[in-house]
Amino acid sequence: MEELLNTTAAALKKAALNDDAKHLVLNNPALYQVLKKAADRYIGGETIEQTLVKAVHYNREGYKCSIEFMGENISTEFEAGLATKEFIKAIRHIQEQRLNSTISLDLSHIGLSLSEELCRANLEAICQAAEEANIEVTISAEDTYKTDKVLITYIDTAKIFKNLSITLQVYLHRTKDDLHEIMKTSGRIRLVKGAFETPPELALPRGSKLNQRYLDFLDQLLQREHLCSIATHDPYVQNEAKALIKAHGSKKEYYEFESLHGIQTERLRRLKDEGHPAKLYFVYGTQWYLYLCNRLAEYPQNVFTALLDIIGLDIRV
Numbered sequence: 314m315e316e317l318l319n320t321t322a323a324a325l326k327k328a329a330l331n332d333d334a335k336h337l338v339l340n341n342p343a344l345y346q347v348l349k350k351a352a353d354r355y356i357g358g359e360t361i362e363q364t365l366v367k368a369v370h371y372n373r374e375g376y377k378c379s380i381e382f383m384g385e386n387i388s389t390e391f392e393a394g395l396a397t398k399e400f401i402k403a404i405r406h407i408q409e410q411r412l413n414s415t416i417s418l419d420l421s422h423i424g425l426s427l428s429e430e431l432c433r434a435n436l437e438a439i440c441q442a443a444e445e446a447n448i449e450v451t452i453s454a455e456d457t458y459k460t461d462k463v464l465i466t467y468i469d470t471a472k473i474f475k476n477l478s479i480t481l482q483v484y485l486h487r488t489k490d491d492l493h494e495i496m497k498t499s500g501r502i503r504l505v506k507g508a509f510e511t512p513p514e515l516a517l518p519r520g521s522k523l524n525q526r527y528l529d530f531l532d533q534l535l536q537r538e539h540l541c542s543i544a545t546h547d548p549y550v551q552n553e554a555k556a557l558i559k560a561h562g563s564k565k566e567y568y569e570f571e572s573l574h575g576i577q578t579e580r581l582r583r584l585k586d587e588g589h590p591a592k593l594y595f596v597y598g599t600q601w602y603l604y605l606c607n608r609l610a611e612y613p614q615n616v617f618t619a620l621l622d623i624i625g626l627d628i629r630v
Contacts, residue, residue, distance in 0.1 A: 327510055332386075335602045351619035352605045355575040356383070357595035361403050364597040365410060367574070372413050375585055376593045377569065379451065380407070381417035383598035386426050393424035397435040401442045408446035415449040415478075417594070420463055433466055440474040449501065451478040451542075456509045457485060457516070464491060471498045478540070482507035483527045484516040492530055501540035503571070504530055506547070508607040528553050535561045535568065542592065544571040546612075548580060555589070565590050576608065576615075 338344045357364030357380070368378045382399045400418055407414045418439070424431035436452075443450045452467050460482075467479045478500040481488050484507035495502055506523060507516060517523045527550055534541040535557055543554050551570065558568060569590040572581040578593065585591035596604055609615050 338602050339600065347623055348605065349601070350625070351609075351622045352601040354618070354622055355573065355596075355605065355608050356601050357574065357597040359597065359599055361399070361406055361597060364595050365406055365412070368407075368412055368414055368595060369410065371593050376581075376591050378412065378414040379417050379571070379592060379594045380414055381419075381453065381594070381596045382422070383596045383604055384422040384600045385419045385455065385603060386421045387424065388427075390424065390427060390431060393422070393427065393431060393435055396422045397438055400439045404439070404442045404446055404448055407448055415451055415592075416443060417451040417453050419453050419455055420466055421455055421459060425459065425462055425466065429462060429466065433470060436466065436470055437473065440470065440477055444474055444476050447476075449476050449478055450474075451501070451503055452480060454480040454482045454505055454507065454509075457482075457511050460485065460487070460491075464495070467500075468494070468498060471500050475499060478503060478542075480505055480544075481530075482509075482516075483530060484511070484518075484523055486515060486517070488530070489526075492533065496534070496537065496539055499540070501542060502534060503542035503544050504534075505544045508611055524550055524553075528557065532557055532561075535563050538563070538567050541568050542571045543568060544594070546572055546577045546580065551580060551584065555584075555587075558589075573608070576612070 338348055357367050361380070361382070364380060368380060371378055380403055382396065382403060384396055387393050387396065400416060400423070404416055407416070416439070420432050420436065423435040423439070440450050452463060455463060464479070467477065471477045471479075479495060479498075480503040481492060481495065482505055492502070504527060506519070506527060517526065524547065527545065531541065531543060531554055543551070545551065554570070569592045570581060570584045571592040571594055572578055573594045581591050581593065609619060
C-alpha cells in the first residue's frame with residue numbers, strides 16, 4: 314500500500330505541472346464540474362464573496378485567516394493586471410468587513426514569468442493597498458526554477474513595504490542559505506515542507522530528515538524572535554514545534570500555526586484551544602487544478618476522499 318501511495322503522489326506531482334492536463338480539466342465543462350466536487354473540500358469558493366463567508370465564520374471561532382486568489386504562470390500582461398485588481402479587491406473586502414486576514418499570492422500570477430519589472434510594479438500596487446488597510450501580504454512558494462526570482466523580488470520589495478512576508482520551502486537544499494539571507498528582513502517567514510515535483514539532487518524527500526530540518530529552521534526563527542508561520546499538517550512537527558515554543562518562551566505575537574482549509578483542521582483547532590495563534594489558509598477562484606493535485610499528492614490517501622466527494626458520499630477514510 315505504501316508503494317502504491319508513493320507512486321500515486323509522484324504521478325499527481327507530475328500531473329500538477331502538466332499544462333495540457335490543466336487546460337483539459339479547466340476548459341472541459343464536464344470534467345470541470347466532476348473534479349470540482351473534489352476541489353470544493355479544499356477551496357473557499359470560486360469568488361471572493363463565497364470565501365469571505367467562510368472567513369467570517371472562522372474569525373468568529375478565533376482563527377486568523379489567509380486568502381489567496383488562485384492562479385499561476387499567466388501568459389499576458391492583461392491577465393496579470395486582472396489578477397492584481399482582484400487581489401486589491403480582496404484587500405478592500407477584508408478591510409470593509411474588518412476581518413483578521415492576510416492576503417497570499419503567487420508572483421507568477423501577477424507577471425513574474427513575463428517580466429520581473431511588471432511583477433514588481435503589480436506587487437507594489439498590492440502591497441500599497443494592503444499597507445493602507447493594515448493587512449499583511451505573503452508571497453507563496455512556487456516551483457524551484459522560480460526560487461531565485463521570487464526571493465530577489467521579495468528582498469527588494471520588502472525594503473519598501475514592511476507588510477510583506479515570504480514562504481520558504483524547507484525541502485530545498487538551498488533553503489539553509491536562503492534562510493540566513495531572508496532573516497535579515499523583518500517580514501514574516503512562512504515555513505512549508507514543499508509540495509512541487511523537484512529533482513532529488515535539489516531537495517529532500519518526506520521523512521525524518523526533512524522533519525528535523527524543518528525544526529532546525531524553526532528553532533533559528535524562534536531563537537531570534539523572527540515573525541514566522543508554522544505551516545504544516547504533520548503532527549510530529551507540530552508537537553515538536555510546541556516544545557520549541559515552550560523552550561524559547563516565545564511570545565504569541567512572533568509565531569502562528571497554519572493549516573490549509575480542508576486538511577486536518579481538527580489538529581489546528583486543538584492547537585488553538587491550547588492557546589496557540591491559529592491561521593486557516595483559504596484559496597478561491599476557478600484555477601484550482603494545480604492546487605487540487607498538490608493537496609492530493611501531499612496526502613495520497615486523500616485520493617480516496619476525492620473519489621467519495623465526486624460520487625457524493627460522506628465517509629471518512
